[in-house]
Amino acid sequence: MRFTILVQPYMRRRGEDVKNPGADPDRYQDFLQRLKEQMIFADNNGYGGFCMTEHHMQIEGIETTVNPIMLDLFVAQHTKNLMVGQMGMALTAHNPMKLAEDLALLDQMTEGRCFYGFVRGNTPRWLNTFSQHLEISTSQSDKSEVDQKNRRLFYEAFEIIKQLWHNDTINFQDGEFWQMPPKDIPWQFPPTKKWGDESAIDANGNLHEVGLVPKPLKRPDGRAHPEIWTPFSWSMETACFAAKEEIKLASFVAKDEFIDTTIDVYTEEAAKYGRTVQPKDFIGIGGHLTMASTQAKADDHYKGFEELFNGAYNCPPYHVPMGRVWKGTGQETLDTIAKFREEKGIDNFFLWHHVGYFEQEEELEMLETFSEQVIKKL
Incomplete structure (x- = not known):
């Protein structure tokens, strides 16, 4: 117990x-x-x-x-x-890449002695302030458009974090709220060309994929996260x-x-x-x-x-x-x-x-x- x-x-x-x-x-x-x-x-x-x-x-x-x-x-x-x-952490209030990074650091620094928790967020004073660029509000649990938009953002942020945990790099472009990476970022960094995946940079020299550093520790049962x-x-x-x-x-x-x-x-x-x-x-x-x-x-x-x-x-x-x-x-x-x-x-x-x-x-x-x-x- x-x-x-x-x-x-x-x-x-x-x-x-x-x-x-x-x-x-x-x-x-x-x-x-x-x-x-x-x-x-x-x-x-x-x-x-x-x-x-x-x-x-x-x-x-x-x-x-x-x-x-x-x-x-x-x-x-x-x-x-x-x-x-x-x-838990309100997925609707955070950049999912940054939150995934912070959580992975916690896991590494505690040597695996942690668990994660996520919520949709129910307090408009701080959630609406933190997420004003996304034009969303708190969960209403009434299936209104405001409530459903909050839920869609929650699902999308979770999907991004999950992909970051399970893959070296990702290209997430179909989101309603986030793109990872954003389009048209020129990237000519030599170490990426030398040691990164070939798909990290597209044919036009723009950033095509991004990855999470560090990853959470792998669990004894093979899970990629707590x-x-x-x-x-x-x-x-x-x-x-x-x-x-x-x-x-x-x-x-x-x-x-x-x-x-x-x-x-x-x-x-x-x-x-x-x-x-x-x-x-x-x-x-x-x-x-x-x-x-x-x-x-x-x-x-x-x-x-x-x-x-x-x-x-x-x-x-x-x-x-x-x-x-x-x-x-x-x-x-x-x-x-x-x-x-x-x-x-x-x-x-x-x-x-x-x-x-x-x-x-x-x-x-x-x-x-x-x-x-x-x-x-x-």
């Missing part, structure tokens, strides 16, 4: 009323030190992974995950065993795409019947591509961590988390339902996870965990309680 902590960084404390705490550099340094201490603890107490979402411009101090890849490297430098990854995850809520179109591309799903949805439907859809879709899969191969169950050593503390953590969630997530523009919660002192969560493992064969679990919102000793206690009452008992 693997238990992965999905860290949400906070530069605003519980109950605090302060303007623009995200602009305070000392607060960010405090967050980094808190994160380091907590992830060292997690590494030594049975946790298997660390990851973050991607958000920018959160000047209010809410979920300040400004660069998951660099934060992955930071955590990897201070731990010995934790896998590090993203949940495992890939995507957080998943309701769209079965996303589930089918994930099954086709061998992407794993992390779901925080609290309805067991929805998990059953997702397993059926993914399994049937994978079979179309000649793959036989089990739930442990492709799905992880997530919950928000509010546990504590006593019921009174656990109840207080849940109350604080509920206030935070309704003020920062179940509100415009997201309107996200809370989903599953790992709460109490241990037994309830232990029973739930054991049931998923025994009845559905699922052995990947995620813990949505805030760093910087509660007091440091409270956040460490949440991690310790889950470790002692769930991980070590399983």
Whole structure:
């Protein structure tokens, strides 16, 4: 089994009323030190992974995950065993060549101790700003033209990255949004003529193919890149795409019947591509961590988390339902996870965990309680 902590960084404390705490550099340094201490603890107490979402411009101090890849490297430098990854990078906000390069560097620098994660992006403030040259907006999940354009860009960027991982060089010219390389770039570099592929330069002396340096490390099973995850809520179109591309799903949805439907859809879709899969191969169950050593503390953590969630997530523009919660002192969560493992064969679990919102000793206690009452008992 693997238990992965999905860290949400906070530069605003519980109950605090302060303007623009995200602009305070000392607060960010405090967050980094808190994160380091907590992830060292997690590494030594049975946790298997660390990851973050991607958000920018959160000047209010809410979920300040400004660069998951660099934060992955930071955590990897201070731990010995934790896998590090993203949940995930917004493919619609990045040049796919640059993102593929950054991810490959992370894999090389951590000596293979990483996983990748991709999303479509749901926050217009930063996504629309970063992607303004592409004239796209966030995922709407309503099958509108805006939503479908976002999805087309996601698919195209993923295809480019996949080709870069699997080939020395590529020529990708049929995209709606990107060409790799762009047309009509004169290229008379002698090393390319001497050591590159003959197809790297066309008959007119223009660049015809480009390649990724470095590549991710090859896996023992021959795969050209680390495992890939995507957080998943309701769209079965996303589930089918994930099954086709061998992407794993992390779901925080609290309805067991929805998990059953997702397993059926993914399994049937994978079979179309000649793959036989089990739930442990492709799905992880997530919950928000509010546990504590006593019921009174656990109840207080849940109350604080509920206030935070309704003020920062179940509100415009997201309107996200809370989903599953790992709460109490241990037994309830232990029973739930054991049931998923025994009845559905699922052995990947995620813990949505805030760093910087509660007091440091409270956040460490949440991690310790889950470790002692769930991980070590399983």
